[in-house]
Amino acid sequence: MTTLTLEEIAQQLITPEKGILAADQPSWHLAERLEALNQPIQENTYRDWCHLLFSTPDLSAHVSGIIMHPEAVDLATDDGKSLVDVIRDHDIIAGISPSTGLVPLAGADGEVIGAGLDGLRERFATYAKLGIRFSKWRTAIRIGENIPSAYAIDANAYTLAQFAALSQEAGIVPIVEPEVELLGNHTIERCFEVTEWLLNRTFDALYQHGVQLEGTLLKANMVVSGADCPTQADVETVADLTVKVLRRTVPPAIRGIVFLSGGQTDLKATAHLNAMNANTTNPWAMTFSYARALQRAPLAAWLGNAQAVTQGQAALKHRANMNALASVGRWSTDLE
Numbered sequence: 001m002t003t004l005t006l007e008e009i010a011q012q013l014i015t016p017e018k019g020i021l022a023a024d025q026p027s028w029h030l031a032e033r034l035e036a037l038n039q040p041i042q043e044n045t046y047r048d049w050c051h052l053l054f055s056t057p058d059l060s061a062h063v064s065g066i067i068m069h070p071e072a073v074d075l076a077t078d079d080g081k082s083l084v085d086v087i088r089d090h091d092i093i094a095g096i097s098p099s100t101g102l103v104p105l106a107g108a109d110g111e112v113i114g115a116g117l118d119g120l121r122e123r124f125a126t127y128a129k130l131g132i133r134f135s136k137w138r139t140a141i142r143i144g145e146n147i148p149s150a151y152a153i154d155a156n157a158y159t160l161a162q163f164a165a166l167s168q169e170a171g172i173v174p175i176v177e178p179e180v181e182l183l184g185n186h187t188i189e190r191c192f193e194v195t196e197w198l199l200n201r202t203f204d205a206l207y208q209h210g211v212q213l214e215g216t217l218l219k220a221n222m223v224v225s226g227a228d229c230p231t232q233a234d235v236e237t238v239a240d241l242t243v244k245v246l247r248r249t250v251p252p253a254i255r256g257i258v259f260l261s262g263g264q265t266d267l268k269a270t271a272h273l274n275a276m277n278a279n280t281t282n283p284w285a286m287t288f289s290y291a292r293a294l295q296r297a298p299l300a301a302w303l304g305n306a307q308a309v310t311q312g313q314a315a316l317k318h319r320a321n322m323n324a325l326a327s328v329g330r331w332s333t334d335l336e
């Protein structure tokens with residue numbers, strides 16, 4: 001078995017016209033989404049959902065990597081094949097989201113921090129042995145009255161950098177995800193300002209922790225109006241401001257930026273990605289790493305029904321294809 005360098009793995013993850021499927025929701029999260037659709041969850045529903053996603057025929061035409069939740073790493077098909085191997089057998093790189101979630105940040109009312117650094121060195125060693133080649137850590141910065149605080153920005157930036165350093169130590173490519181959340185009534189200008197601040201502090205922390213940028217990917221939010229802002233920016237403005245903030249803050253040594261969808265509709269997430277790639281040339285590739293904007297349609301087609309696996313997989317394949325086209329600026333609404 002050849003051992004790939006961090007840079008080689010990062011490069012494979014950002015193969016042109018491909019993106020990443022974020023399937024790192026825990027089982028309780030899937031249960032909540034199915035319950036909202038009036039579907040009860042059974043003993044194997046989580047495993048079956050992960051299996052549907054990971055075994056979608058020919059998904060590797062549009063998807064380079066899949067991010068799993070640690071729960072899924074321990075699951076296997078009825079004939080004993082691990083879900084990590086299901087991903088690898090479909091020519092897709094397996095990744096992990098090892099954070100244990102967001103918890104309140106002590107001393108910072110209303111702000112949160114990504115938890116789970118304890119024991120991470122040992123967990124990464126186990127994941128590397130299983131063939132997991134990349135990892136992702138999300139922090140969430142909220143915009144509201146008097147927040148974010150400089151303390152929350154810095155604490156989250158440091159946590160991301162510690163995660164990234166541990167990941168690289170294990171030979172696993174880190175994707176750092178300093179997310180500015182969509183929730184709130186703030187303007188797009190305020191989102192720009194906070195995103196610029198957070199990205200600057202994150203890259204400063206990565207530098208201080210000796211993280212090799214060529215073997216790292218950035219998972220970024222787009223610069224958008226808060227979900228409850230009365231004035232919603234149009235697609236071109238979102239694309240322009242997102243590229244502007246990234247050019248100000250992201251070193252060219254980072255080869256790829258992968259976006260989260262952050263609660264945008266499926267079509268908005270695709271349209272924004274397309275507008276950025278159609279109109280600008282940048283030192284880094286920009287592609288998708290969506291969870292909701294890739295899983296919403298297949299989940300609605302499947303609804304836990306064993307007879308509807310093919311329909312669920314077709315819906316996933318379609319969204320992945322649309323976003324892959326958007327990653328090179330060749331998507332348009334009539335392709336939908």
Ligand code: 13P
Pocket residue numbers: 022024025097138177259260261262263289290291292293
């Ligand atoms: P969304 O695309 O739903 O924002 O999720 C991104 C993500 O990072 C999930 O782990």
